[in-house]
Amino acid sequence: MARVVVDVMPKPEILDPQGQAVAGALPRMGFAGVREVRQGKHFELDIDDSVDDETLHRIAGTLLANPVIEDWRVTRVSE
Amino acid sequence: MARVVVDVMPKPEILDPQGQAVAGALPRMGFAGVREVRQGKHFELDIDDSVDDETLHRIAGTLLANPVIEDWRVTRVSE
Numbered sequence: 036m037a038r039v040v041v042d043v044m045p046k047p048e049i050l051d052p053q054g055q056a057v058a059g060a061l062p063r064m065g066f067a068g069v070r071e072v073r074q075g076k077h078f079e080l081d082i083d084d085s086v087d088d089e090t091l092h093r094i095a096g097t098l099l100a101n102p103v104i105e106d107w108r109v110t111r112v113s114e
Numbered sequence: 115m116a117r118v119v120v121d122v123m124p125k126p127e128i129l130d131p132q133g134q135a136v137a138g139a140l141p142r143m144g145f146a147g148v149r150e151v152r153q154g155k156h157f158e159l160d161i162d163d164s165v166d167d168e169t170l171h172r173i174a175g176t177l178l179a180n181p182v183i184e185d186w187r188v189t190r191v192s193e
Binding site: 036042043044054057060061064066067068069070071072073074075076077078079080081082083085086090093094097098099 | 115121122123133136139140143145146147148149150151152153154155156157158159160161162164165169172173176177178
């Protein structure tokens, strides 16, 4: 068993209204000093040791992220 | 300027229908070996150096996460 983290973010050229909403709310709530916020998705997968990196990238690119508008990063964490 | 990552996940005792949907879809799409999937949110913040860790945790706990049902982790990344 291994733990894998997949972070999915909107590509830099894609608008991110959720992140913008957070960034806009912060000063109104009294928090200064945050320049930009971008929001994405964070997946934690528990996988069998037989699952290789190529399979993980196919899973991320077909089921977890939309490759047209999102980038993703697959990280194996030791747990 | 510093880059901060905040990962927000449903607490372990909270059902995660999005993660379950992904976990259920994987075998149907031909991917074996994934035992469990949990889905959360991933935020990337660009902040001024003046923003301290205590402020970051207050931002995470009031605006990015719902402390009743979610846990979060704040990480400063070197960028």
